[in-house]
Amino acid sequence: MFFLIIILIISQLISFYLIILLNAKIAKFKDLEVRQEQLIREMDDAISVYLIEMREENDRLIKELSKVNQEEPSSKNSNFELKESLERSNSIDIISTPSKDVLVQPxxxxxxxxxxxxxxxxxxxxxxxxxxxxxxxxxxxxxxxxxxxxxxxxxxxxxxxxxxxxxxxxxxxxxxxx
Structure with a gap:
């Protein structure tokens, strides 16, 4: 009987030790999960900043292109002459609509x-x-x-x-x- 009680106590100590080990491993996994979430947030932030910079650069490019387009001749005669010369050279496409012709840049x-x-x-x-x-x-x-x-x-x-x-x-x- 005494021998059985000692075996039970030893088995309980071993089970407590295993429970503590499992708890420590779970804590490591939770810590790893937190670090991974933090890395994911940092990567998302970095990508967001990159996309914002790209958008700003594209907006700046569009402004510059519109500025250059405004500097081009805007009168009907010059547009008509430009249209004819470009049609002859086959370097540009012209889309005709009922109200006006639209030049498509090559x-x-x-x-x-x-x-x-x-x-x-x-x-x-x-x-x-x-x-x-x-x-x-x-x-x-x-x-x-x-x-x-x-x-x-x-x-x-x-x-x-x-x-x-x-x-x-x-x-x-x-x-x-x-």
Missing amino acids: KTILPNIAKKAYQQQKNIDSTHQKETIKQDTIADTFENKVLELYKTGKTIEEIAKETNKGKTEIELLLKFHS
């Missing part, structure tokens, strides 16, 4: 318009980058000037008066560079 003209619009944007971007570089250069020269004045033995107050900046700004700049 595959060679539209990419050229898009290319022109992108080149204009590229020029704007490069100009912006040049301005940023100039601003960085100005900041570097200011820092160099302050450091040179400090090395010559001038006080923070004198440097602040000479550069028309605050004493605190000069102190911080010197602390960052020392």
